[in-house]
Amino acid sequence: MVAGRYRLRSPLGHGAMGTVWAAFDEFLRRSVAVKEVRLPPGLPELEAEQLKERALREARAIAALTHPNVITLHDVIQQDGAPFVVMERFPGVSLAELLARHGPLTAGQAATVGDALAAALEAAHAAGITHRDVKPGNVLVSADGLVKLTDFGIARSVSELTMTASGIMLGSPAYMAPEVASGKRATPSADMWSLGATLFAAVEGRPPYDAEGDPLKTVDAVIHDEVPQPSPGPLAELISTLMTKDPDARPLPADVRRTLHDLRAEPGPLFPAALFDDLLPEDVGGKANEKAGGNASGNAGGNADENTGDDDAGSAVSVAGNGLEAREQSDGAGDPAPLADDPGPLPFAVTEAAEREAVEEMSTALPQPRRRSRLATAGLGLAAVLLFVATLAGGFAASRVLAGEPVLPPPPRPTPERAQPPATATYAKAMPRTDNASMLVGEPPAQFTIDVPVDWTKFVTQQSLGHLPTSTLIEYVSPDGSKVLSVERFPEFFAEPLDGTFDEYVDAVVSMWPEGDVVVVQYETERTRGRLTYRTVDSGSTTDDAPDTRIARTTFVALNRLDSDLWVVSVTVPAEEERAGRVQLFERLAKTFAAQ
Structure with a gap:
């Protein structure tokens, strides 16, 4: 039990930066995902504090966003000195997992995913937040086509100063914008490059650069090599425009959405339901995930290795509590009592006709007041105002005379200039x-x-x-x-x-x-x-x-x-x-x- 409220049940995923748990909120009676920041053993105290600060920055970034295509933050707590971030559970799997099992997406599927990601980035950028790690492993997809962007753990608000931990490569090299890979500050346009790289992977079935190779070689290729071009298709031109090395030439999220609008798949299931039966954990209707080296993982993104950008097969599945609350009990067992049948209309319910009839009866029974003309009403109002002002002035004058004071108030004193705050020692020792x-x-x-x-x-x-x-x-x-x-x-x-x-x-x-x-x-x-x-x-x-x-x-x-x-x-x-x-x-x- 964390914070006396969140009961951890089973790990959804593990990664370099922490563990994501399937959990249950005993207070609000709902399923949640809890990300526990994991501190490597023997880590110096200063670096440990930096990792904790990253978790809090993640919470601040997500809390600033309320959007249907962004994972919702519920709570942030600390227990025994370790941060825990509580988020919604989402019934979906990562795009990285889908690509590994299903292969490249169709143009309609990719356009639907891209439109949702562009909407999420549009909301994030409007809030002054740069994600900095858009990639398939941080894109969650449900069987009905709902798409959510997760893992703002390395996001930074442009209203804050850049803070990066020593020795940690922030972002995945295979999806990192060239200017960020070369050490320059991240801007919203860097997210647009990463969106283009993610769409490249969606239609090609592979990342634009080697995600499994040497990270330093990948970074060098991102900076110096020619940009890979997608195969001809409906999304090829948009992907090439997003993945241009000139940040100012990349389109805005709204432009991306306009381009993808007519290319999206028809409403309905976006992927075969059988895929999700095999990939989702049992507690949301999927089969047991017994495949070697992978289990469904959490929406906080703790499973993806943020140091190397590894997008392994179990990279980011978030399991939400939509509809699960009715099945969840504090002990995790038992079903709730069924609801009673519809009892029908209440015996004292008033019909619309009866209400109209009652109003008509009241309007004829009550005596109608005599109406006054508009001119008479205005005259009475003006007379009342003048009488009130005269009474107030007379009372004030009488009180001043009785007190031996002049009737007119004294002239106002000159207002002194506001002193500037001194440059005192307002900072820590x-x-x-x-x-x-x-x-x-x-x-x-x-x-x-x-x-x-x-x-x-x-x-x-x-x-x-x-x-x-x-x-x-x-x-x-x-x-x-x-x-x-x-x-x-x-x-x-x-x-x-x-x-x-x-x-x-x-x-x-x-x-x-x-x-x-x-x-x-x-x-x-x-x-x-x-x-x-x-x-x-x-x-x-x-x-x-x-x-x-x-x-x-x-x-x-x-x-x-x-x-x-x-x-x-x-x-x-x-x-x-x-x-x-x-x-x-x-x-x-x-x-x-x-x-x-």
Whole structure:
């Protein structure tokens, strides 16, 4: 029993990041799926906290969505320090499993699945959420054709700062957009590439890139090789448009839906029912799943290996409680008592004719009031208002005279200017931390020391900033995700053949943002150091019903040339905290940085 409420019954799936259980909510009497985040044995405490944070981010992402094509989040709890995410159970199997057992889909089947996924992504992007791992293993399909997108465990809201755990490849390489594979930040257009790759797999029966091979080789192929082209067919042109390496050239979800609308399958069962008899667990009407190496798995996506993008045969089956609540008992046995037969009309029910007759009798029996003309009514109303105002004014004047005060009130006092909030120490106490910014395991350590607020969490990743070489980025993120302290190292940046300059770094930063969404406030350099301040605006997706979400931030940057390496120390804060962030965070923390 979890949280005194959710009874775990049997595992639906296992994966690198956790276990998904078939469970029963004893309080609301319904079937649910519970994802238990699994922490590998011997994991350092800091990395364990990062995994827990990912589970909470998953909950926040899903909770922001209410859509028929997205798995519904019911609850998030922690027990014995481990997070549990409670979701609906859905009577379906993963698209990856269907492709493995059934082979390629027809154009109508693929169009129906693609239309549902585009609708789910349209809702997610409107909420400011990027999924980042759209793939067949995270697409759930029921026998009647209902499609749901699941596993927002690595989703990120564009209103939050990117947070990635050290050593974890977020997303499946075979379905990852080229810009994300090269280390750039994910945008909604990256989901559209993954949607195209998923449709490619649906019509071809195989992923566009080798999902079972070396992840690093797959990433290299995604970035540098030619994009695979689907076989000729009704969906070929759309898939090719989605899988273009230019993110700005990819269609929006609404455009995809318009293209697929007339290609969808006819209403009715989308797949043969026999497929689901073999694949679904017994508790939702399927046969026992005895095949080697696979069992039906859970909608939280814990079965898919998120580090390698493995889409194995048991990748993501979610079993929902639709219609199961009547069969579920607290002990898991027994059937509910049948409902009574229809008792017929109640003896005291009033028919429509009787009600109309009663109203007519009342209208003739009651005396009809004499109606007053509109002009007389308006005159009486005006007289009442004038009488009320005169009475009020006379009473006020009399009370002022009796109190020895002048009848007219004194002139208003000038309103003092509102004091600006002082840049006081509103942030947590900082303590020195020593970390390593080396690029590869076995490379000589590139250690540094810097003061970091004690309650901020560290995340490490490697990224490519425009045309600059790959860097190691260490981010320390505040508990609410709104502020971040970063240390980034570009090895050999000032050495040949790169022979980089501070100006090139600044140009690369500015080029990452759409025109008009970044403003350089200050930039000055010396021979071995520089200072940069810029303001940015994140623009969320818009719909006809929801306004544009614009989140303004200010970033303060210290540029340091140490031997041939470029070290960048920065602090990013919300725009409304710009003054306090500069004084209490950037100026206080940046001066403590020292590379060893």
